[in-house]
Amino acid sequence: MINEYNKFLVSTSYFQNKKLQIGVPYKHQHILSLQGFNKASKEICSWNDYHPTPLHLLSDLAEESGVALIAYKDESCRFSLKSFKALGGAYAVANLLIKKLKEIGITANSSDLIAGTYTELTLKITVCCATDGNHGRSVAWGAQKFGCNCEIYIHRNVSIGREKAIAKYGAKVNRIEGNYDDSVRIAAEVAEENSYYVVSDTSYAGYTDIPKDVMQGYTVMVDETMKQMKEMPTHVFLQGGVGGFPAATVSFLVESLDCPPIFVVVEPTNADCLFQSAVNGEPTVVHGDLDTVMAGLACGEVSLLAWSIIESYVPHFMTIEDKSVSITMKLLANGKTPIVAGESAVAGLAGFLIASHDSSLKETLKLDNNSRILVFGTEGDTDEKMYEKMVGRSATEVLKDS
Numbered sequence: 001m002i003n004e005y006n007k008f009l010v011s012t013s014y015f016q017n018k019k020l021q022i023g024v025p026y027k028h029q030h031i032l033s034l035q036g037f038n039k040a041s042k043e044i045c046s047w048n049d050y051h052p053t054p055l056h057l058l059s060d061l062a063e064e065s066g067v068a069l070i071a072y073k074d075e076s077c078r079f080s081l082k083s084f085k086a087l088g089g090a091y092a093v094a095n096l097l098i099k100k101l102k103e104i105g106i107t108a109n110s111s112d113l114i115a116g117t118y119t120e121l122t123l124k125i126t127v128c129c130a131t132d133g134n135h136g137r138s139v140a141w142g143a144q145k146f147g148c149n150c151e152i153y154i155h156r157n158v159s160i161g162r163e164k165a166i167a168k169y170g171a172k173v174n175r176i177e178g179n180y181d182d183s184v185r186i187a188a189e190v191a192e193e194n195s196y197y198v199v200s201d202t203s204y205a206g207y208t209d210i211p212k213d214v215m216q217g218y219t220v221m222v223d224e225t226m227k228q229m230k231e232m233p234t235h236v237f238l239q240g241g242v243g244g245f246p247a248a249t250v251s252f253l254v255e256s257l258d259c260p261p262i263f264v265v266v267e268p269t270n271a272d273c274l275f276q277s278a279v280n281g282e283p284t285v286v287h288g289d290l291d292t293v294m295a296g297l298a299c300g301e302v303s304l305l306a307w308s309i310i311e312s313y314v315p316h317f318m319t320i321e322d323k324s325v326s327i328t329m330k331l332l333a334n335g336k337t338p339i340v341a342g343e344s345a346v347a348g349l350a351g352f353l354i355a356s357h358d359s360s361l362k363e364t365l366k367l368d369n370n371s372r373i374l375v376f377g378t379e380g381d382t383d384e385k386m387y388e389k390m391v392g393r394s395a396t397e398v399l400k401d402s
């Protein structure tokens with residue numbers, strides 16, 4: 001089956017960020033830091049339903065693709081939300097409420113919020129954001145868990161299944177005409193008019209504090225992974241939307257490791273804002289419908305803070321086409337240990353498998369039989385109908401015999 005990745009080479013693009021100096025020490029602590037991670041970890045690990053997600057070793061796939069190891073961090077069972085985004089948006093909501101209470105002289109933590117100690121005060125607050133699904137679900141879940149109101153903006157292509165999954169947590173969900181970037185702008189306008197607090201996973205000029213918290217929440221997943229790995233990875237393939245997830249991972253690994261791995265950012269061909277920004281050497285907007293099956297990666301504008309980390313430490317950028325997604329989802333579903341991986345979860349793995357079929361790309365990326373590959377399966381069947389359509393079986397059926 002993995003020979004099939006050969007055919008995706010023609011439609012794959014690659015760009016090397018030649019401006020980058022390998023081995024430069026981490027200097028973006030003003031955005032994301034180990035100190036920020038410690039704070040996030042203390043809060044998130046205190047939530048009653050917290051537990052680390054599993055790390056699977058895909059030994060057969062590693063052997064077939066000629067590397068020493070492929071480690072797959074499986075976020076399909078992150079809380080009840082089925083994606084790593086549960087860590088970011090919800091943490092940012094908790095932190096916002098903690099800060100607002102502090103302004104009126106109350107020192108609180110997430111446990112106080114979960115216990116409802118200050119509900120009378122926090123219920124006066126409304127959080128608001130745009131989403132293509134997973135981030136909004138996290139914010140809505142966080143608002144319900146920590147005791148505030150929530151209003152979410154989704155764009156025209158967000159599936160009904162994803163809409164319902166957000167509404168389940170009591171949020172008011174509004175669907176707009178236009179794409180993801182339009183929904184970001186509308187959410188910001190509505191928040192301004194109504195004195196809501198925007199809890200966005202993307203940062204833009206004049207709006208940076210809360211997206212830092214969102215990204216810092218993601219680093220808890222990276223820390224778990226490092227504790228689960230016996231040997232550090234040599235390569236990490238990271239799927240990118242606005243760039244928050246790759247930036248969080250890169251920041252944590254570059255700051256904490258003496259010899260950080262080689263990073264490769266992978267995006268859908270039709271929504272390649274990080275790739276285009278790398279090509280142009282500056283944040284670059286990708287226009288149009290951003291049409292891709294990888295719903296979580298359908299972003300046309302980079303997060304400015306995330307970009308500043310990515311451009312400093314990521315040497316390699318790839319784009320992949322949608323057709324490589326369903327085959328990778330099936331590969332994981334049919335593996336020795338069946339894994340439920342959603343459409344946006346597999347881009348990093350697909351990018352690696354495609355690269356492993358091209359000798360010149362392998363050489364450029366320094367991939368050989370000593371390489372230890374790390375990928376993050378960032379979601380499970382967050383859109384259940386879409387998962388079943390693409391894999392041919394539901395998640396329950398996939399996991400039946402495991």
Ligand SMILES: Cc1ncc(COP(=O)(O)O)c(C=O)c1O
Pocket residue numbers: 083085134135201239240241242243244245246295296297299344345378379
């Ligand atoms: C499942 C999944 N993976 C990866 C990403 C990419 O994250 P970011 O937009 O922070 O780059 C997203 C974004 O929503 C996502 O939902």
